[in-house]
Amino acid sequence: xxxxxxxxxxxxxxxxxxxxxxxxxxxxxxxxxxxxxxxxxxxxxxxxxxxxxxxxxxxxxxxxxxxxxxxxxxxxxxxxxxxxxxxxxxxxxxxxxxxxxxxxxxxxxxxxxxxxxxxxxxxxxxxxxxxxxxxxxxxxxxxxxxxxxxxxxxxxxxxxxxxxxxxxxxxxxxxxxxxxxxxxxxxxxxxxxxxxxxxxxxxxxxxxxxxxxxxxxxxxxxxxxxxxxxxxxxxxxxxxxxxxxxxxxxxxxxxxxxxxxxxxxxxxxxxxxxxxxxxxxxxxxxxxxxxxxxxxxxxxxxxxxxxxxxxxxxxxxxxxxxxx
Amino acid sequence: xxxxxxxxxxxxxxxxxxxxxxxxxxxxxxxxxxxxxxxxxxxxxxxxxxxxxxxxxxxxxxxxxxxxxxxxxxxxxxxxxxxxxxxxxxxxxxxxxxxxxxxxxxxxxxxxxxxxxxxxxxxxxxxxxxxxxxxxxxxxxxxxxxxxxxxxxxxxxxxxxxxxxxxxxxxxxxxxxxxxxxxxxxxxxxxxxxxxxxxxxxxxxxxxxxxxxxxxxxxxxxxxxxxxxxxxxxxxxxxxxxxxxxxxxxxxxxxxxxxxxxxxxxxxxxxxxxxxxxxxxxxxxxxxxxxxxxxxxx
Numbered sequence: 001x002x003x004x005x006x007x008x009x010x011x012x013x014x015x016x017x018x019x020x021x022x023x024x025x026x027x028x029x030x031x032x033x034x035x036x037x038x039x040x041x042x043x044x045x046x047x048x049x050x051x052x053x054x055x056x057x058x059x060x061x062x063x064x065x066x067x068x069x070x071x072x073x074x075x076x077x078x079x080x081x082x083x084x085x086x087x088x089x090x091x092x093x094x095x096x097x098x099x100x101x102x103x104x105x106x107x108x109x110x111x112x113x114x115x116x117x118x119x120x121x122x123x124x125x126x127x128x129x130x131x132x133x134x135x136x137x138x139x140x141x142x143x144x145x146x147x148x149x150x151x152x153x154x155x156x157x158x159x160x161x162x163x164x165x166x167x168x169x170x171x172x173x174x175x176x177x178x179x180x181x182x183x184x185x186x187x188x189x190x191x192x193x194x195x196x197x198x199x200x201x202x203x204x205x206x207x208x209x210x211x212x213x214x215x216x217x218x219x220x221x222x223x224x225x226x227x228x229x230x231x232x233x234x235x236x237x238x239x240x241x242x243x244x245x246x247x248x249x250x251x252x253x254x255x256x257x258x259x260x261x262x263x264x265x266x267x268x269x270x271x272x273x274x275x276x277x278x279x280x281x282x283x284x285x286x287x288x289x290x291x292x293x294x295x296x297x298x299x300x301x302x303x304x305x306x307x308x309x310x311x312x313x314x315x316x317x318x319x320x321x322x323x324x
Numbered sequence: 325x326x327x328x329x330x331x332x333x334x335x336x337x338x339x340x341x342x343x344x345x346x347x348x349x350x351x352x353x354x355x356x357x358x359x360x361x362x363x364x365x366x367x368x369x370x371x372x373x374x375x376x377x378x379x380x381x382x383x384x385x386x387x388x389x390x391x392x393x394x395x396x397x398x399x400x401x402x403x404x405x406x407x408x409x410x411x412x413x414x415x416x417x418x419x420x421x422x423x424x425x426x427x428x429x430x431x432x433x434x435x436x437x438x439x440x441x442x443x444x445x446x447x448x449x450x451x452x453x454x455x456x457x458x459x460x461x462x463x464x465x466x467x468x469x470x471x472x473x474x475x476x477x478x479x480x481x482x483x484x485x486x487x488x489x490x491x492x493x494x495x496x497x498x499x500x501x502x503x504x505x506x507x508x509x510x511x512x513x514x515x516x517x518x519x520x521x522x523x524x525x526x527x528x529x530x531x532x533x534x535x536x537x538x539x540x541x542x543x544x545x546x547x548x549x550x551x552x553x554x555x556x557x558x559x560x561x562x563x564x565x566x567x568x569x570x571x572x573x574x575x576x577x578x579x580x581x582x583x584x585x586x587x588x589x590x591x592x593x594x595x596x597x598x599x600x601x602x603x604x605x606x607x608x609x610x611x612x613x614x615x616x617x618x619x620x621x622x
Contacts, residue, residue, distance in 0.1 A: 047422055051422075053422045053426070055425075055429065100603050100606060100607060103606070103607065103610070104606055104610075106422075106425065107353070107358070107425065107565070108561065108606060108610070110359065110361075110422075110425045111359055111361075111557045111561065112602060112603070112606065114361065114553075114554065114557070115554045115558065115598070115599055115602060116599070118550050118551060118553075118554045119551075119554065119595040119596075119598070119599060122595060123592070123595060123596065126591065126592030127592065237547075237550060238433075241429060241432075241433050244426060244429060245430070248426055252422070283444070284440060284441050284442075284443075284444045284445070285441065287440060287444075287445060288436075288437045288438075288440035288441045288445075288546075289437070289441070291433055291436065291437035291440065292434065292437035292438065292441065294433060295430045295431070295432075295433030295434035295436075295437060296430075296434060298426065298427075298429070298430035298433065299427060299430040299431060299434060302410070302423050302426050302427045302430060303409060303410055303413055303427070304413070
């Protein structure tokens with residue numbers, strides 16, 4: 001435990017040092033990576049551990065984003081309280097949905113959460129207090145004066161996002177290593193055996209859904225912070241798909257893998273941009289190339305390494321070990 | 325009274341398009357045990373092809389024919405080149421349960437990106453094959469139009485053709501047999517793999533029609549059929565995912581129900597209404613309205 005804390009503090013310090021050395025755009029992308037890290041760990045917890053598929057994590061992020069923005073704008077509360085409210089409301093929403101979801105299996109759950117991902121952001125268009133298509137502002141304020149004149153807004157986002165991401169990664173990794181993590185894995189690999197050994201499987205599934213939604217909602221609030229805005233256009237079906245892709249790419253049951261997944265998700269639009277420019281493609285090219293790359297990666301990884309590159313390696317080692 | 329009538333009529337017209345999408349989902353589910361989320365992508369691609377033909381020839385029906393052919397080819401291709409490969413890599417481990425679902429999702433994204441690369445994101449529209457102006461009864465004009473009649477007629481024709489195919493032909497028998505008991509069907513000499521691909525082709529063609537019909541009164545974009553997929557899925561769940569008749573009934577009920585919400589309450593609640601229906605059906609009658617005390621298979 002103490003080692004883990006030390007590791008996280010070291011990682012945080014390293015990130016802060018790197019944040020000081022690179023240019024503004026990279027700092028901004030660093031904040032995005034932190035956001036994706038939180039969002040992907042919510043999928044790892046839900047799909048990789050408890051074995052439930054959710055295609056609606058983008059919708060959960062929207063719940064968190066709107067909760068944070070409404071709290072900050074209407075109550076004039078401090079920023080940390082807005083983030084707490086994002087966690088609270090998305091967890092509440094997740095618990096409600098989880099109650100229904102615990103009774104559903106595979107395709108039913110996937111379809112239900114897909115419906116949510118398609119429809120929920122669009123609902124924001126219908127209610128005036130949610131700001132409609134243009135959305136509502138979410139402004140966490142300028143960086144503290146004590147950090148100096150040189151300290152930019154993006155670096156401030158990066159600090160907040162990184163802090164939240166490290167904290168939630170730490171908490172998540174502890175949850176997954178605890179009794180809960182073991183129980184979820186038991187339910188995933190053999191529901192019947194788990195029930196027979198006294199595990200209350202639907203209660204545990206609801207718990208997984210709740211925690212996962214809380215993480216997704218937190219990620220949604222962080223996303224809102226980086227773009228200073230909560231709008232339906234930020235939480236599209238494409239985002240939900242990207243999250244699933246990131247989680248699958250990095251190995252859906254590996255928590256450290258989310259760092260890699262987040263990195264890939266932020267890198268893909270960059271790579272697509274470079275490709276689009278060098279091939280001299282038009283507007284369509286730069287708009288749809290990232291989606292093309294993401295989907296191709298998703299398909300290839302599902303077919304060839306469904307459990308992530310790490311899993312294959314481990315199995316390879318295992319085989320080698322058993323041969324001797 | 326008049327409002328009630330027009331709500332039911334429009335509801336049937338909307339519901340009949342949902343019926344096509346939910347039929348496509350059910351057809352694939354029965355044979356492959358996968359809810360094919362890529363169906364929306366396949367339908368989008370076939371509709372764009374239909375759009376090209378229809379806008380160049382200025383004949384809607386020619387476009388529809390091409391959309392059906394393209395849909396069938398894409399459907400067969402997806403099964404042949406994609407699903408077979410996926411199932412050949414017998415998957416184990418934590419991702420085993422979720423792999424097929426995620427794979428069809430990836431396919432949806434892939435087809436959508438390809439469509440976007442070719443046609444771009446701007447809204448396109450197809451000239452409707454019939455007037456969109458409502459009929460006039462006495463003094464008042466109701467929103468129910470000749471186009472709605474045509475939609476209902478087209479869907480009915482397709483449903484009747486499908487029913488005859490499934491009930492009266494050898495192909496239909498082998499389709500039903502391979503879906504019901506693949507091993508026994510194989511022993512009886514049915515080439516189940518090929519039959520499955522034919523099932524995917526039929527589903528693809530039906531999805532193509534759904535896309536063209538939606539586009540006849542709406543615009544077309546790489547994302548315009550997402551909602552159709554969702555409502556088609558809800559309708560299929562109402563029918564129990566297994567039953568073709570159930571899914572059609574489910575689609576009509578959903579179409580009429582949502583039109584009621586639209587006409588009597590407001591647009592803001594249409595999606596929430598659909599979602600509530602989905603949750604209620606899943607909690608109260610997860611086997612769907614056609615279940616006969618049989619437990620759900622998946």
